[in-house]
Amino acid sequence: MRFQRLYTSLSQVVNIDLRGIGLSDFAPLDSCFSPEARATDILAVLDALDVERAVITGEGFSGHAAALGRAAWSSDIRELVARITVPTLVYYTEDLTHIGVEHSRYLAEHIPGAILVEAPGHSFYLSAETERMSAWAEFIVGGPAALSHDNKLLTLLFTDIVGSTKQAAELGDSRWTSIVADLDAYVSQCVERCAGRVVKQTGDGHLIAFELPRDALRAACEISSGVHVLGVEVRCGVHTGEVELLPDGDLRGIAVHAAARVCDAAGAQRVLVSRTVADLAAGSDFRFEDRGVHELKGVSGAWTLYEVLE
Numbered sequence: 001m002r003f004q005r006l007y008t009s010l011s012q013v014v015n016i017d018l019r020g021i022g023l024s025d026f027a028p029l030d031s032c033f034s035p036e037a038r039a040t041d042i043l044a045v046l047d048a049l050d051v052e053r054a055v056i057t058g059e060g061f062s063g064h065a066a067a068l069g070r071a072a073w074s075s076d077i078r079e080l081v082a083r084i085t086v087p088t089l090v091y092y093t094e095d096l097t098h099i100g101v102e103h104s105r106y107l108a109e110h111i112p113g114a115i116l117v118e119a120p121g122h123s124f125y126l127s128a129e130t131e132r133m134s135a136w137a138e139f140i141v142g143g144p145a146a147l148s149h150d151n152k153l154l155t156l157l158f159t160d161i162v163g164s165t166k167q168a169a170e171l172g173d174s175r176w177t178s179i180v181a182d183l184d185a186y187v188s189q190c191v192e193r194c195a196g197r198v199v200k201q202t203g204d205g206h207l208i209a210f211e212l213p214r215d216a217l218r219a220a221c222e223i224s225s226g227v228h229v230l231g232v233e234v235r236c237g238v239h240t241g242e243v244e245l246l247p248d249g250d251l252r253g254i255a256v257h258a259a260a261r262v263c264d265a266a267g268a269q270r271v272l273v274s275r276t277v278a279d280l281a282a283g284s285d286f287r288f289e290d291r292g293v294h295e296l297k298g299v300s301g302a303w304t305l306y307e308v309l310e
Contacts, residue, residue: 011055014045014046014049014051014054016041016042016045042056055139081107081110081111082110082111082112084111084112084114085112087113087115087139088107088111088113088114089114089115089117089139090104090107090108090111090114090115090116090117091104091117091119092104092116092117092118092119093119101118104116104118115139150244150245151242151243151244151245151253152242152243152245153240153241153243154209154210154211154240154242154243154251154255155209155210155211155212155213155215155216155238155239155240155277155280156208156209156210156216156238156240156241156243156251156255156256156259157196157206157207157208157209157210157216157219157220157236157237157238157259158202158205158206158207158208158236158237158238158259158260158262158263159187159205159208159220159223159224159234159235160202160204160205160234160235160236160263160264161180161183161204161205161232161233161234162233162234162235162267162268162269163233163268164204164232167179167232179230179231179232180204182230183227183230183232183234184201184206186223186226186227186230187206187208187223190219190222190223190226191219193219193222194210194215194216194218194219194222195211195212195215196208196209196210196215196216197209197210199249199250199251200250205234205263207251207256207259207260209251213238213240213277213280213281214284214286216238216277217238217271217273217277217281217284217286217308220236220238220271220308221271221308221310223236224236224269224270224271225269225310228269233269234268235263235264235266235267235268235269235270235272236266236270236271236272237259237260237261237262237263237264237265237266237271237272237273238259238262238271238272238273238274238277239255239258239259239262239273239274239276239277240255240274240276240280241253241254241255241258241259241276242255243255243256254299257298257299258274258296258299258303259274261296261297261298261299261303262274262296262303262305264296264297265291265294265296265305266307270307271307271308272291272305272306272307272308273288273307273308274303274304274305274306275303275304275305275306277306278306286308287308287309288306288308288309289306289309290304290306291305291306291307292304292305293305
C-alpha cells in the first residue's frame, strides 16, 4: 500500500489485471502466462485509456511483459533486452532468493543506459523504506522527487504554559529550567497512562498524539488540573484530523496547526476542543460547553470551540 501511495503522489496510476487474473475475464491457462500475452494486454489497456506516455513497471514474471510492452516481440528475452531503447530501471531485492542478483545485473548491462538498484530488504517485490523508494520516484519524474509519507487520523493535544515569559524572568533561568523539566516529566507520565505519545516539546509546551479522542481528553484534563503543584498553569487544545507521519516521528499537516490554534484560544487551566472532537466524544463521560465561533490564525473557516467541563 505504501508503494501504491508513492506512485499516486507522483503520477496517475493504472493497475492492470492481466488476463485470467484478478478482475479480468476468465481465460484458458495456456493463454495467460506467456510474456507475449501479457504485453498484448498491457498495450490494449493503454490504448483504451488513450495513454500517450507511461512508465511501465513489472515485478517478477511481469517484468518480461513490461519489457515486451516497450519493444517488439521476441521469443528470446536475451535478444530482446538489447532492443529496448527507453529509460529503464532494474530493481533487485535480496528476498528474491529463487532468482539471483546476476540476472538483474545482466539486464542492466545489456539494456542500453539501464540503471541498476540493488536494495536489500524484507519486501518480496519492493522495499518500503523511503530512502530506497526514492530511486523509483526519481526515475518516474526524471529527477529528485519529494516522497509522500504515511498519513493517519490522530487526536492531537497541545499544551502551553500560561505567562511563561513573565515567570521565567521573575524566577531566573536556573529555577525556570528546573520547573520546565518537572513539567516535562509530569506530562510524560500522564501521556503514558493515557496511551499517547509525546511527539515533541514546543518550547513551553508539548505536542502529543493519541489514537482515540477519549484518551486525549483524559490526558488533557489530568494535565491541566494537576500541574498547579509545580507552580505553573497550562492551557490545552485538542483536535482530531489527518496528519502526515514523518520519518523522524514528527507530525505535519493542517490538523497540527489547527490543534495549536485551539490551544492558543484556551484560558489558564482550561481545555478547549474543536467541534470534531466534541462530536467524536458524544456519549462519553465528558461534558462540553459551547465557547462560540472563533477565527483560528492561519487556518481557514470559522471554528466552533467547546470547553471540557470536569
